Amino acid sequence: MWFIQPKQDYIPEIPWKHADEPAVMAWQIRARNYDTSGSNFSLVVMALISLGVGYFGFHIASLAEGALPVSLVVGGGMFLILILLSMSITHHSTILVYRFTETLAEEYSWKPQEAAAASFLKWSAIILLPIVGVLILMDPSLVIAGIGPLGMGLMAGMMGAKKSDNEHHPLDWRKTDKIYLYPGREIIGLNIPWYSPDLDKMMPRGVRQIYCKKGELEEVLNFFTTRLPEIDVVEEKFFL
Known part of the structure; x- marks a missing residue:
């Protein structure tokens, strides 16, 4: 999220074009570099849609299997995937790294939300898969419950394959x-x-x-x- 500031020190790793000039100040920050008012409204709408889709998945799983744990996994998994995707669209953040000298400044920036979302989906799938596996061993008919974590893992792999492009702006x-x-x-x-x-x-x-x-x-x-x-x-x- 935008309020989680990067702990890694990127400043020494940036290929500054004017590294020969001594820096007066330099810092890095993760921020939402856009007007957030419209994004907040969009997220509310998307959250309601995600909740509706999650309830639909819960209802369908209940009709198909009837087991409450399966319904919760399917409905909750669909809601988590959609709300995460919605937030990555409406409330994306950017890591900005600044370096100022006495004559000029440089700014490097990139959007890390793809990696963060992929990490979240990966660990969610890792946590959910053993739970679903136990449920399937207890009742093989609950195999439908594997759709949620498997879908998360697949999406994490697809998102992890993408790399954000760095942008450089002299000032x-x-x-x-x-x-x-x-x-x-x-x-x-x-x-x-x-x-x-x-x-x-x-x-x-x-x-x-x-x-x-x-x-x-x-x-x-x-x-x-x-x-x-x-x-x-x-x-x-x-x-x-």
């Missing part, structure tokens, strides 16, 4: 002409004018988001304000 923070503080979130926005080749002119607005770790926003903000003392700092929402 010339010295060109910032306005600094934004996003209300209610520890995000700093740097407005950096940029050249549009399609329009063949400079675009005055181009906000780059900087996601700060909890409690460290002031430290990051101080980095900019001490080096860009003439730039205005405003508390205002901007496009994520």
Whole structure:
């Protein structure tokens, strides 16, 4: 989930393009780098759908086998798979790694939810398979209960085969002409004018988001304000 911060130190492993310049500060964070209001509503809808599908599986298993443990495994397995897939779609998170020097900055990012979801499904299947195996030994007609954990294991294998692509974004923070503080979130926005080749002119607005770790926003903000003392700092929402 987005609130589980990465424990592995990725900073030394990143192939920084400007590693020859000494870093003033560097950090990593896992965050949802988008507007979450629409995602929250979508998740509620998907949760209701997942609950309905889980109940449908529970009901069908009850009619087919009649055993409560089998019905719970089938219905619960279907619900867990669907809700996990829904969350990976509506509330995906991104790991962002920043490195700032006195002249520029770099950001590497990637989405780890596929690996996290695959791990969850794998361990769920490992835990459920022995339970289902015991049930099948007690009553061979309960073989239908193996659909849930086997499906989880298959999905874990498919998701584990995928690798998230890394994204690299250079950032010339010295060109910032306005600094934004996003209300209610520890995000700093740097407005950096940029050249549009399609329009063949400079675009005055181009906000780059900087996601700060909890409690460290002031430290990051101080980095900019001490080096860009003439730039205005405003508390205002901007496009994520």
